[in-house]
Amino acid sequence: MKFHLSLTAALLAFAGTAIAAPHEGSAFIHDYDADHDGQVSRAEFDTGRIARFKVTDANGDGWVSEDEYVQEYSARLEQQLAASNRDEEKKTEERQRQIRQTHVRFGVLDKDKDSKMSQAEYDLSGARAFAEQDNDKDGIVTATDAAATAARQLAAREKVVQ
Ligand SMILES: [Ca+2]
Ligand SMILES: [Ca+2]
Ligand SMILES: [Ca+2]
Numbered sequence: 001m002k003f004h005l006s007l008t009a010a011l012l013a014f015a016g017t018a019i020a021a022p023h024e025g026s027a028f029i030h031d032y033d034a035d036h037d038g039q040v041s042r043a044e045f046d047t048g049r050i051a052r053f054k055v056t057d058a059n060g061d062g063w064v065s066e067d068e069y070v071q072e073y074s075a076r077l078e079q080q081l082a083a084s085n086r087d088e089e090k091k092t093e094e095r096q097r098q099i100r101q102t103h104v105r106f107g108v109l110d111k112d113k114d115s116k117m118s119q120a121e122y123d124l125s126g127a128r129a130f131a132e133q134d135n136d137k138d139g140i141v142t143a144t145d146a147a148a149t150a151a152r153q154l155a156a157r158e159k160v161v162q
Contacts, residue, residue, distance in 0.1 A: 026146030027080065028133050040141040042130065049126040053119055064117040066106045073102045 032040040032048040056064050056072040064072075077098050081091045109125045110117055133141045135148040 026133075026141075026143060026150070028129075028141060029143065029146055031076075032141075038143060040133075042139050045126070045130050045141070049123065053122050056122075062119075064122065066103065066115065069106045069117060070099065070102050074099060 029038065029040055032045050034044045034048065052072075053064070054060075056068055058068050058071065077095065081095065084091065086094070106117065109121055111121055111124070130141065131137075133145055133149050135145040135152075
């Protein structure tokens with residue numbers, strides 16, 4: 001099974017939501033729900049993003065390189081894959097696909113094409129990811145929002161494949 005994702009679909013799959021299996025719930029909520037009430041407020045998200053930018057900027061020089069970006073994503077991906085009950089072949093496919101998308105995403109998010117992701121560029125992508133997840137646009141991402149978004153992304157992906 002191979003997916004050929006368009007750039008749009010790659011962006012829709014942003015924020016680690018793409019490989020959340022139904023029984024694992026929303027990866028987005030899992031990642032950002034700091035107070036564990038099952039939903040993500042904008043404040044929780046912003047705090048989480050600031051922390052993640054710091055972690056992603058592994059060498060602490062204030063911007064994220066493509067390597068740093070892929071490294072950070074890859075570490076989270078491996079955790080998700082380890083928790084998944086798919087067979088190894090499927091995991092390898094998923095890994096390759098996700099890493100490829102991550103490189104593409106870096107290029108898209110690096111708006112001024114200086115090969116550096118600044119905090120501003122990172123924040124912009126975060127704002128878009130939150131808006132994408134917040135299906136009913138009330139400023140809080142609930143499990144219902146996440147499920148609706150996941151269904152939408154799946155539909156978009158299937159459209160690309162056809
Ligand atoms: Ca919360
Ligand atoms: Ca850096
Ligand atoms: Ca840049």
